[in-house]
Amino acid sequence: xxxxxxxxxxxxxxxxxxxxxxxxxxxxxxxxxxxxxxxxxxxxxxxxxxxxxxxxxxxxxxxxxxxxxxxxxxxxxxxxxxxxxxxxxxxxxxxxxxxxxxxxxxxxxxxxxxxxxxxxxxxxxxxxxxxxxxxxxxxxxxxxxxxxxxxxxxxxxxxxxxxxxxxxxxxxxxxxxxxxxxxxxxxxxxxxxxxxxxxxxxxxxxxxxxxxxxxxxxxxxxxxxxxxxxxxxxxxxxxxxxxxxxxxxxxxxxxxxxxxxxxxxxxxxxxxxxxxxxxxxxxxxxxxxxxxxxxxxxxxxxxxxxxxxxxxxxxxxxxxxxxxxxxxxxxxxxxxxxxxxx
Amino acid sequence: xxxxxxxxxxxxxxxxxxxxxxxxxxxxxxxxxxxxxxxxxxxxxxxxxxxxxxxxxxxxxxxxxxxxxxxxxxxxxxxxxxxxxxxxxxxxxxxxxxxxxxxxxxxxxxxxxxxxxxxxxxxxxxxxxxxxxxxxxxxxxxxxxxxxxxxxxxxxxxxxxxxxxxxxxxxxxxxxxxxxxxxxxxxxxxxxxxxxxxxxxxxxxxxxxxxxxxxxxxxxxxxxxxxxxxxxxxxxxxxxxxxxxxxxxxxxxxxxxxxxxxxxxxxxxxxxxxxxxxxxxxxxxxxxxxxxxxxxxxxxxxxxxxxxxxxxxxxxxxxxxxxxxxxxxxxxxxxxxxxxxx
Numbered sequence: 180x181x182x183x184x185x186x187x188x189x190x191x192x193x194x195x196x197x198x199x200x201x202x203x204x205x206x207x208x209x210x211x212x213x214x215x216x217x218x219x220x221x222x223x224x225x226x227x228x229x230x231x232x233x234x235x236x237x238x239x240x241x242x243x244x245x246x247x248x249x250x251x252x253x254x255x256x257x258x259x260x261x262x263x264x265x266x267x268x269x270x271x272x273x274x275x276x277x278x279x280x281x282x283x284x285x286x287x288x289x290x291x292x293x294x295x296x297x298x299x300x301x302x303x304x305x306x307x308x309x310x311x312x313x314x315x316x317x318x319x320x321x322x323x324x325x326x327x328x329x330x331x332x333x334x335x336x337x338x339x340x341x342x343x344x345x346x347x348x349x350x351x352x353x354x355x356x357x358x359x360x361x362x363x364x365x366x367x368x369x370x371x372x373x374x375x376x377x378x379x380x381x382x383x384x385x386x387x388x389x390x391x392x393x394x395x396x397x398x399x400x401x402x403x404x405x406x407x408x409x410x411x412x413x414x415x416x417x418x419x420x421x422x423x424x425x426x427x428x429x430x431x432x433x434x435x436x437x438x439x440x441x442x443x444x445x446x447x448x449x450x451x452x453x454x455x456x457x458x459x460x461x462x463x464x465x466x467x468x469x470x471x472x473x474x475x476x477x478x479x480x481x482x483x484x485x486x487x488x489x490x491x492x493x494x495x496x497x498x499x500x501x502x503x504x505x506x507x508x509x510x511x512x513x514x515x516x517x518x519x520x521x
Numbered sequence: 522x523x524x525x526x527x528x529x530x531x532x533x534x535x536x537x538x539x540x541x542x543x544x545x546x547x548x549x550x551x552x553x554x555x556x557x558x559x560x561x562x563x564x565x566x567x568x569x570x571x572x573x574x575x576x577x578x579x580x581x582x583x584x585x586x587x588x589x590x591x592x593x594x595x596x597x598x599x600x601x602x603x604x605x606x607x608x609x610x611x612x613x614x615x616x617x618x619x620x621x622x623x624x625x626x627x628x629x630x631x632x633x634x635x636x637x638x639x640x641x642x643x644x645x646x647x648x649x650x651x652x653x654x655x656x657x658x659x660x661x662x663x664x665x666x667x668x669x670x671x672x673x674x675x676x677x678x679x680x681x682x683x684x685x686x687x688x689x690x691x692x693x694x695x696x697x698x699x700x701x702x703x704x705x706x707x708x709x710x711x712x713x714x715x716x717x718x719x720x721x722x723x724x725x726x727x728x729x730x731x732x733x734x735x736x737x738x739x740x741x742x743x744x745x746x747x748x749x750x751x752x753x754x755x756x757x758x759x760x761x762x763x764x765x766x767x768x769x770x771x772x773x774x775x776x777x778x779x780x781x782x783x784x785x786x787x788x789x790x791x792x793x794x795x796x797x798x799x800x801x802x803x804x805x806x807x808x809x810x811x812x813x814x815x816x817x818x819x820x821x822x823x824x825x826x827x828x829x830x831x832x833x834x835x836x837x838x839x840x841x842x843x844x845x846x847x848x849x850x851x852x853x854x855x856x857x858x859x860x861x862x863x
Contacts, residue, residue, distance in 0.1 A: 331673050332748045334755030336762040393747040405735040406674045413676030420678040423802045460765045
């Protein structure tokens with residue numbers, strides 16, 4: 180048989196560097212044995228992820244299936260409908276079933292956080308429907324660099340600087356993984372060019388976060404021209420350092436929390452004497468862990484709120500006060516008690 | 522007596538906000554009781570610091586003196602000579618003696634680190650000559666924001682992100698303080714305008730670090746326009762978070778170092794078993810503390826070198842190797858031994 184002159188993918192057994200990166204990122208996740216939902220917007224990143232996972236899936240054992248899931252935020256009218264149709268067709272050609280979801284109504288404004296919550300809810304529904312244990316999303320190294328820069332410029336703490344996690348549990352037994360975090364957008368584009376794989380571009384550029392677009396298209400190119408092309412790598416190393424260091428703090432706080440904090444029903448009771456003399460970052464992390472463990476909403480909690488709560492752990496005296504999420508904080512017999520107001 | 526219509530300074534007792542910031546920053550430093558060297562380049566920041574300290578000095582007790590010190594790096598020829606003359610004259614008018622120093626020869630290239638070492642050496646000489654315990658330098662909030670951004674973009678760890686310290690020991694008994702770190706460059710300029718105080722501007726813009734100039738004049742204005750005017754404050758909060766969090770790590774590492782590391786003559790011997798199971802950032806900080814305590818040079822140690830040294834604390838087996846600064850690392854009976862090669 181003559182060789183195919185218009186080869187559209189590397190020969191069997193020879194993995195493209197992007198595919199190698201995905202294989203490495205998914206290593207140890209048992210991904211071939213479980214069903215995997217792939218979040219596909221139709222953009223370059225998610226289409227590259229879809230193609231790479233489709234290529235890798237048959238190369239190993241296990242009988243897990245692949246399911247694509249596409250969510251229409253209804254931010255861009257007809258064009259978004261066309262993205263959904265295109266994504267479903269592309270998945271069909273690859274033999275991957277595709278779940279389509281859409282917001283009930285067009286949102287009044289482009290609220291990035293609300294959009295993410297809605298998208299994650301849809302992805303979780305798709306995962307539950309198909310008994311999937313993993314949801315894979317196409318965030319790249321460029322997304323990570325932008326995120327870290329954006330958080331640094333918004334005054335994030337060390338935990339926030341850790342950036343987008345490579346893996347995180349979205350619900351019990353269902354984890355979100357990002358196998359492209361080590362891959363640049365440029366590598367994504369050359370992979371797709373090699374495969375002659377088309378993808379959708381967001382022509383209106385009406386992405387939820389305008390700030391992010393300007394950081395991507397204006398700020399990062401300028402910073403690369405000033406400091407050098409290593410800027411992206413530097414931001415990723417920073418994220419790694421911050422992540423490592425936050426883990427140290429988190430472990431320490433966790434040990435102190437087990438010693439000093441106890442949960443009774445809906446309320447936390449923190450024995451302040453046990454925590455006497457601990458540094459402020461450890462105390463703050465103890466508070467955050469209690470809050471998270473209780474499942475209280477964190478969106479309304481600003482840096483100033485966390486500081487106020489932390490200060491209540493060491494203040495000589497402290498009036499009762501309420502925090503966002505309707506949580507009341509008060510001193511009872513020298514212990515700090517956190518409880519829902521209703 | 523009629524009021525002076527061209528009042529060039531606030532009335533007695535009414536401190537300008539910049540002067541209040543300097544007073545607050547120097548609070549508790551016993552600065553009125555000891556001699557203080559003020560580093561004066563002739564630029565707006567250092568001249569504002571000089572004026573503020575001159576204003577504050579007579580308002581409290583203590584008989585410490587003020588000495589200005591100006592260093593000519595010989596990077597800018599005749600203009601630098603004129604800066605030195607202008608600084609000496611300005612100090613003379615304020616009744617502050619001024620020490621002038623200069624590099625022996627013009628440096629071949631603008632090496633920021635070498636320039637800083639030379640300047641600090643001169644400032645320390647001036648401090649020793651006058652028995653001064655404090656050296657005050659005019660770094661501002663803008664310098665801090667630039668430093669944090671620059672370090673983030675160069676991939677600094679959490680310790681590096683902590684930015685310029687407000688106080689640091691330069692030599693036993695002599696500390697460098699930066700009382701303007703909470704003051705913006707704009708506040709400096711309006712303070713000097715109010716005083717009708719002139720200052721020197723670096724007309725050639727040939728500052729040692731070209732990157733810093735571009736971050737100041739191009740990157741930060743763009744980032745403020747994208748993310749908002751809060752960018753500088755966010756970078757300062759990040760520095761504060763990083764500093765607090767690094768302090769936690771540093772304290773933990775210090776305790777483990779006392780337990781596991783012992784210094785015999787010129788060498789450190791680290792009992793690896795005592796450190797088993799500790800997270801990597803703690804192990805790395807233990808290594809850094811040993812290194813610093815021994816007074817070994819840190820300039821040549823890159824991130825990769827620190828990682829290699831840290832890895833030797835946990836590696837099953839490890840060949841001896843040398844690190845920059847001519848330090849040999851080897852395993853002896855399960856302990857890691859660090860010693861100068863000669």
